[in-house]
Amino acid sequence: MHATVAPAEPRLSARGIGKSFHGHPALIDVDLDLRGGEMLAVVGANGAGKSTLIKIICGALRSDRGEIRIDGRPVTIQSVGDAHAAGIAVAHQQIAIIPCLTAAENIMLGREPLRAGFIRNGPLYAEARRIASRFGIDIALDRECGELGLGENKILDILKALVSEPAILILDEPTASLTLNESRKLFAFLRDLKAQGLAIIFISHHLNEIFEQCDHVVVLKDGRKVHDGPVAQTTPEEIVHRMVGRAIEDTDWSSSKVHGKVTLRLEDTTIAGLRVPELTVHAGEVVGIAGVLGGGQTEVLETLAGDGPRPVGGDILVNGEPGCPRTVPDAIARGVYLVADERLKKALFPGLSVEENLLTGSLAEKSRFGFMQAGGIAAAAQEATRRLAIKCRSRGQDILQLSGGNQQKVAFGRWLIRMDNGSRKARPLLLLDNPTEGVDVGSKAELYGLIRDLARGGASILIASAEFPEMLKLCDRIYCVADKSIGTCLDRADFSEERLLLEVN
Numbered sequence: 001m002h003a004t005v006a007p008a009e010p011r012l013s014a015r016g017i018g019k020s021f022h023g024h025p026a027l028i029d030v031d032l033d034l035r036g037g038e039m040l041a042v043v044g045a046n047g048a049g050k051s052t053l054i055k056i057i058c059g060a061l062r063s064d065r066g067e068i069r070i071d072g073r074p075v076t077i078q079s080v081g082d083a084h085a086a087g088i089a090v091a092h093q094q095i096a097i098i099p100c101l102t103a104a105e106n107i108m109l110g111r112e113p114l115r116a117g118f119i120r121n122g123p124l125y126a127e128a129r130r131i132a133s134r135f136g137i138d139i140a141l142d143r144e145c146g147e148l149g150l151g152e153n154k155i156l157d158i159l160k161a162l163v164s165e166p167a168i169l170i171l172d173e174p175t176a177s178l179t180l181n182e183s184r185k186l187f188a189f190l191r192d193l194k195a196q197g198l199a200i201i202f203i204s205h206h207l208n209e210i211f212e213q214c215d216h217v218v219v220l221k222d223g224r225k226v227h228d229g230p231v232a233q234t235t236p237e238e239i240v241h242r243m244v245g246r247a248i249e250d251t252d253w254s255s256s257k258v259h260g261k262v263t264l265r266l267e268d269t270t271i272a273g274l275r276v277p278e279l280t281v282h283a284g285e286v287v288g289i290a291g292v293l294g295g296g297q298t299e300v301l302e303t304l305a306g307d308g309p310r311p312v313g314g315d316i317l318v319n320g321e322p323g324c325p326r327t328v329p330d331a332i333a334r335g336v337y338l339v340a341d342e343r344l345k346k347a348l349f350p351g352l353s354v355e356e357n358l359l360t361g362s363l364a365e366k367s368r369f370g371f372m373q374a375g376g377i378a379a380a381a382q383e384a385t386r387r388l389a390i391k392c393r394s395r396g397q398d399i400l401q402l403s404g405g406n407q408q409k410v411a412f413g414r415w416l417i418r419m420d421n422g423s424r425k426a427r428p429l430l431l432l433d434n435p436t437e438g439v440d441v442g443s444k445a446e447l448y449g450l451i452r453d454l455a456r457g458g459a460s461i462l463i464a465s466a467e468f469p470e471m472l473k474l475c476d477r478i479y480c481v482a483d484k485s486i487g488t489c490l491d492r493a494d495f496s497e498e499r500l501l502l503e504v505n
Ligand SMILES: Nc1ncnc2c1ncn2[C@@H]1O[C@H](COP(=O)(O)OP(=O)(O)OP(=O)(O)O)[C@@H](O)[C@H]1O
Pocket: 021, 022, 025, 026, 044, 045, 046, 047, 048, 049, 050, 051, 052, 053, 391, 392, 400, 401, 402, 403, 404, 405, 406, 438, 440
């Protein structure tokens, strides 16, 4: 790691950074200072410009204007290689770990010691051990990463970025998909790195993490910096206000009303290896399945939507009809809709426009004699864009050009349109898998409100999420996944984050 500089001198200093896409500004005249041993949070609503700024600093994008200095010296960063040479490393949100390789092999990926073209295992493990102990990491290096938890894989991913001994580390939503326990371990690791003088840029939509872990916070809004100051001298309310231009109430979104009849019932069945002794959802109810990522919740939702492994045995009722839908059209005919996670793989169509993504699946219902009813379709897409505050240049814009959180809103909007227009069933069953991943605090509150409105209108809602605070806010009941089985069901009277942590493994 580079020698520690005096705290007053910025390790990284950016001045007047500007970037436009097709004439539309994404960053306008942004300044930023980052000091050694400091963790700097960069926050902002979806589409505010955080990723664009980070990509410029790590060389993945070229800025249109502005200057970057490292330890006071101007540097030209036009590629990832340039950033690397300047001592900048990045760990992206998606973990870049290969599950069938061991922890040591992953740490040393691309740097394997070779002799006559063959990897030398002895030196590879010795070097991986040296790096792990250098950064105080105690993970079984000979275990395959597929057998390790997500939190350990995230730490390994960051360790990979640290192999080059950078002075500046950029972390893009490092705790997305981690449980609270895993996040705590990650933060203990990051605190050690800070103590060693590393300068860290931290992107997160979780304000509690920023207020507990970060030293300084910069807020971006519509591409401009609107706040820059020590975390100790501000409040979450002020930061939210700067981000979204209004206050967000900490509403309890759960309902207390009596719910309708049972619409979803699983009894004594097994789905993709996950035992389900009992699970019910009533009309008008929001029910959660809390578990660690990879706990089997995703497969349960996919199966109920006709897009997963068949359930083995048991008694099943899905949106009031017996048996599990066999196909996606079968599920949709029953009014069962899934908003899948991993949006770019499962929930969206890369290369199609915002409007095309919103309307996929509704076109058949909206077409007459094979011709699209253009007016109705455009109106539905326009209404969803407005209702979900999707930030895009136009609805014709390629979905890949939207920020991550806005892509998630499009995935949600598609099913809203479909439910509004296509279903023969008046009351849908909505299956939501990590529905607000990457969505900013303001938009989250709007999505929660929408979900509650749907439940009030009689929809049954089943949510899987590793984000426990979200489940506690939104759900009427929560089933906990432990030991490859859906176990305890908590009622609101029993809700607490600690209790969820105890129940889930
Ligand atoms: N490749 C691109 N082409 C066109 N526009 C883009 C491109 N990348 C980003 N943008 C636009 O730049 C703006 C800023 O996007 P950016 O991804 O930096 O936002 P963000 O703050 O990271 O948002 P999120 O919290 O949703 O990830 C958005 O309006 C986005 O649509």
